[in-house]
Every structure is written in structure tokens, then in C-alpha cells.
Amino acid sequence: MKRKSENTDGILEQFAKMKERHPDALLLFRIGDTYQSFKQDAVKASTILDIETRDKKLDGKEVRSVEFPHHALDTYLPKLVRAGMRVAICEQLEKPQKIEKEKSQSQSNTNEADMPRKKKEQATQEEPVKSVKADKPAEERKTEVKTGESQEAKAERKPREPQMVTVNGDKVTHGHAYQSKTNPEDWYFTAKINGEQLKPQKMDPADLAAYQKKEMTVPQLMERYYPTKLMQRAPDVAFQVANVVPGPDQRPLSVDKFNVYKEKDEQRPDFGRYKFYAEVDGQKMSTVASRQDLNAYFDRVQTPGQLVEKNFGERLHLPSHYQQFRLPEGVEASAVRIAKDRSDNKWKVSADLGEHGRTDKKEISFDDGFALFKTKTATREQIAAKYLGEDIRTMLNGPAMNMERSQSMKM
Amino acid sequence: MSVMKHEELVELLQEGRIGHLQFVMNGENAQDYLDWCRSHGTDPSDDSAEFFIEQTEIDAMERQLIDDEEYGLWL
Numbered sequence: 001m002k003r004k005s006e007n008t009d010g011i012l013e014q015f016a017k018m019k020e021r022h023p024d025a026l027l028l029f030r031i032g033d034t035y036q037s038f039k040q041d042a043v044k045a046s047t048i049l050d051i052e053t054r055d056k057k058l059d060g061k062e063v064r065s066v067e068f069p070h071h072a073l074d075t076y077l078p079k080l081v082r083a084g085m086r087v088a089i090c091e092q093l094e095k096p097q098k099i100e101k102e103k104s105q106s107q108s109n110t111n112e113a114d115m116p117r118k119k120k121e122q123a124t125q126e127e128p129v130k131s132v133k134a135d136k137p138a139e140e141r142k143t144e145v146k147t148g149e150s151q152e153a154k155a156e157r158k159p160r161e162p163q164m165v166t167v168n169g170d171k172v173t174h175g176h177a178y179q180s181k182t183n184p185e186d187w188y189f190t191a192k193i194n195g196e197q198l199k200p201q202k203m204d205p206a207d208l209a210a211y212q213k214k215e216m217t218v219p220q221l222m223e224r225y226y227p228t229k230l231m232q233r234a235p236d237v238a239f240q241v242a243n244v245v246p247g248p249d250q251r252p253l254s255v256d257k258f259n260v261y262k263e264k265d266e267q268r269p270d271f272g273r274y275k276f277y278a279e280v281d282g283q284k285m286s287t288v289a290s291r292q293d294l295n296a297y298f299d300r301v302q303t304p305g306q307l308v309e310k311n312f313g314e315r316l317h318l319p320s321h322y323q324q325f326r327l328p329e330g331v332e333a334s335a336v337r338i339a340k341d342r343s344d345n346k347w348k349v350s351a352d353l354g355e356h357g358r359t360d361k362k363e364i365s366f367d368d369g370f371a372l373f374k375t376k377t378a379t380r381e382q383i384a385a386k387y388l389g390e391d392i393r394t395m396l397n398g399p400a401m402n403m404e405r406s407q408s409m410k411m
Numbered sequence: 412m413s414v415m416k417h418e419e420l421v422e423l424l425q426e427g428r429i430g431h432l433q434f435v436m437n438g439e440n441a442q443d444y445l446d447w448c449r450s451h452g453t454d455p456s457d458d459s460a461e462f463f464i465e466q467t468e469i470d471a472m473e474r475q476l477i478d479d480e481e482y483g484l485w486l
Contacts, residue, residue: 239450
């Protein structure tokens with residue numbers, strides 16, 4: 001890369017002025033293609049960043065300094081901030097026409113994969129963001145640091161119009177994609193709901209490309225990455241009183257407790273996973289929760305009762321659990337066989353699909369067997385659909401067994 | 412409870428000197444968490460606090476990017 005010229009005339013004077021105004025900040029000066037720090041700041045930066053200092057001749061004096069390429073700012077700035085430094089970045093002022101050129105270049109790159117990184121300089125710690133004005137001719141070469149004024153000006157901006165309003169009346173704003181600093185290959189989508197920042201969600205590259213081409217809008221990305229934020233919330237009362245779910249024989253089962261926890265037992269295979277815990281009709285149970293259900297619970301779009309039906313339906317032999325399974329059309333109940341396998345003494349289900357053949361035998365769980373034979377909340381067809389549904393669909397869509405086989409065996 | 416600096420809390424949590432509940436209750440999201448518990452009919456606990464953090468916590472460095480309206484693609 002071509003190294004930009006390094007005009008360091010008067011840099012020490014600027015350093016002194018800036019230090020006077022911001023004594024607690026570590027100053028980084030953009031000089032040509034590098035960021036440089038001087039004197040005591042150079043020593044601090046050198047220690048934190050583990051880069052060597054050197055003596056540099058500035059304004060006729062030997063001055064301790066450190067420097068790193070400008071593109072390394074993404075790496076070094078977080079390190080400085082994490083080390084507790086307040087960092088002020090002082091940009092070198094350039095000629096207006098050059099700035100204009102760079103600006104148009106930046107805009108033309110907006111839709112490129114390596115996204116525009118405007119105002120990276122603003123990434124400082126807690127304190128009001130500092131950056132450098134570049135609106136004066138280079139001849140003047142005065143470096144200025146924006147202070148609180150720019151923040152106030154920002155605060156006075158008109159409130160942002162919502163990008164969408166959810167069914168709950170929540171206002172979605174600030175929806176946008178951004179590139180991770182820690183893993184630059186990763187892009188995230190985020191937004192605010194009623195001013196609250198949402199946890200960023202890693203974007204699928206296809207979605208990012210579609211968003212860049214404006215083929216995907218913020219509402220569509222919200223639907224994709226925050227579906228439960230957009231769904232109708234369950235009424236408050238559903239979380240304040242014990243939920244009831246219909247059990248076997250229509251007997252109501254009371255959900256006395258429902259919560260979420262992370263498995264802490266390192267010996268368990270589900271260690272570290274989030275699980276639902278429920279106490280239903282005196283029975284205590286837990287199961288690993290899907291991300292979708294965790295979000296639904298967090299955002300209150302599903303009640304504890306609904307989540308119990310979904311996650312513990314089998315355990316509780318609930319009719320509602322089995323009602324979701326249906327055999328494909330054309331498969332009769334008589335085609336289903338549920339029997340104890342003599343070879344291993346386990347209960348298994350299979351289905352005879354006539355000319356499409358017979359499915360493999362699949363072992364059924366104790367609870368499903370219980371629901372079938374004891375509580376009678378499950379039918380043979382439902383059990384077959386639960387275990388064999390996919391296999392049956394595949395086989396029915398495949399060639400019939402009595403059709404002429406392909407000639408692949410011919411030599 | 413007084414609000415502590417986020418970095419300080421992260422350190423204490425990572426060292427195991429405080430639990431998730433204390434982490435949330437000493438941070439700036441304490442009220443949000445309590446509201447969440449109330450709206451879910453659950454009592455504040457270490458488990459629910461951990462889940463609340465998992466659902467809402469944003470890394471400090473990422474937050475700086477997110478908040479910068481001139482960084483990223485705002486279409």
C-alpha cells in the first residue's frame with residue numbers, strides 16, 4: 001500500500017494542546033497511514049498493545065512514540081478500551097476536495113461486502129465520543145476534538161420515525177446491519193424496540209446480501225431474526241395464575257410451576273443447555289428447551305400452559321400432543337403395526353405401504369406406549385405418524401416396489 | 412442497591428465472587444429484570460437472572476458499534 005505522506009510539523013504543539021484539554025485521555029493521532037501516540041501516551045500504549053516504542057524526531061526533538069497502521073485500529077482500539085483507557089482520536093485534517101473524493105468513494109462502497117466504516121473514531125469508552133473535525137483547509141492544520149456539543153446536537157435531532165409498529169403497538173427503530181469488530185466476517189442485525197436495544201442476531205450471508213441490495217427490508221429482517229418480538233403477547237393474567245392443560249380423560253392438569261434454568265451438572269449430556277422446569281399435577285419434570293421456545297417464553301408470546309403442552313406433552317400423555325400427528329392421506333390405520341419385537345423385547349411401530357413396501361420398525365418410547373395402551377390418549381395412527389411420518393412420505397413419493405427396477409444392475 | 416460499573420460486575424461474575432442475580436441487581440438493568448420477573452409471575456432467582464442476561468446482554472464493544480449510527484448499513 002502506498003504510504004501517505006507524514007507531515008508532522010507542529011504535531012507536538014497539537015499534542016500539548018490536546019493533552020491540556022483532555023489530560024485523562026490517551027491521544028492517538030492519525031498521521032498518513034498510521035495512528036501514532038507520543039510521550040507518556042506512547043509508553044502506556046506500548047505496554048497495553050505490546051508494540052515497541054521508538055524515538056522519533058518531531059519538531060526538532062527526539063520524542064518517544066509508538067505507531068501502528070491505520071487499519072489495525074479495529075484490533076488495537078478495543079484493547080486500549082478494555083485496559084481502561086479513555087481514548088481520543090485526532091484525525092489529520094485534509095484538503096476539502098480530497099475529503100469530498102473520499103466521501104464519494106465511501107458512499108459508492110456502501111453496498112460492498114467490506115462495509116463502510118465511517119467514524120470508527122467515535123468508538124471510545126464511556127466518555128462523550130470524540131472525533132476530529134475535518135472541515136478546514138489543510139493549510140490551517142488545526143486538530144480539534146469535538147466535545148459534548150456534538151452529543152447535544154445529536155440529542156436535539158428529531159425522534160426517529162419507527163421502521164415498523166408491532167401488533168403489540170411496540171415501535172421498532174434503529175434496525176440495521178453491522179459488522180462485528182471481533183470477527184469481521186460476521187455481520188449482525190439489530191434494532192431497538194421502544195428505545196430498548198435488542199440483542200444482535202448473527203445474519204445469514206444471503207440475508208445480508210439481500211439487505212444490501214434493498215431486497216430485504218427491516219420489517220422482513222425483524223420477522224426473520226426477532227419473530228417472537230413481533231407476535232401478539234399473551235395476557236398478563238396467563239402468567240399470574242396457575243395454567244391448566246387438558247390431561248387424559250379430559251382431566252385438567254394444573255401447571256403449578258414453570259421456569260427456565262441452565263443445566264449445571266457437568267456429568268449430564270445436556271450440560272450448559274437451557275431447560276424448562278415444570279411442576280404439573282404434582283409431577284416434576286424438565287427438558288431441554290429450543291431457542292424458539294426460549295424466545296417465546298422470554299417475550300411472553302406463549303403461556304406456561306402452552307409451553308408445557310408443547311414440551312411435556314409426551315411425558316404427561318396429553319391428547320393435544322398426539323393430535324398434532326397425522327398419517328399422510330391414503331394410509332389406513334390397518335397398515336400400522338405396533339408390536340413387541342421378539343429379538344430385543346422392545347415395542348416398535350412399522351407400517352405396510354403395499355406396493356411402496358414396508359417401513360423399518362422403530363422403537364416407541366415408554367410414554368408413547370403408555371399413552372397408547374394405558375391412558376388411551378394416543379391412537380395407533382398418531383404413533384405411526386409421530387415415528388414414521390417422514391419415512392412414509394418419502395416412500396410414498398418414491399417408486400412402487402412392483403415397478404420395473406432401473407437397469408442399473410445390467411452389466 | 413447501588414449501580415456498579417459493568418466491567419466491574421463482569422469481572423466479579425467471572426471470578427465467581429457474585430452470582431447472576433447479584434450481577435443483574437447491581438447493574439443498570441435491575442428494574443427491567445424485576446419487571447420481567449413480575450410479568451412472568453416468577454420470583455427473582457439466579458437461574459432466571461442468568462436467562463435474562465443471556466437474552467439481553469450485549470458485549471460492551473459491540474454496543475459501541477451498534478450505537479454508532481454512522482457505522483453499519485442503515486438502509
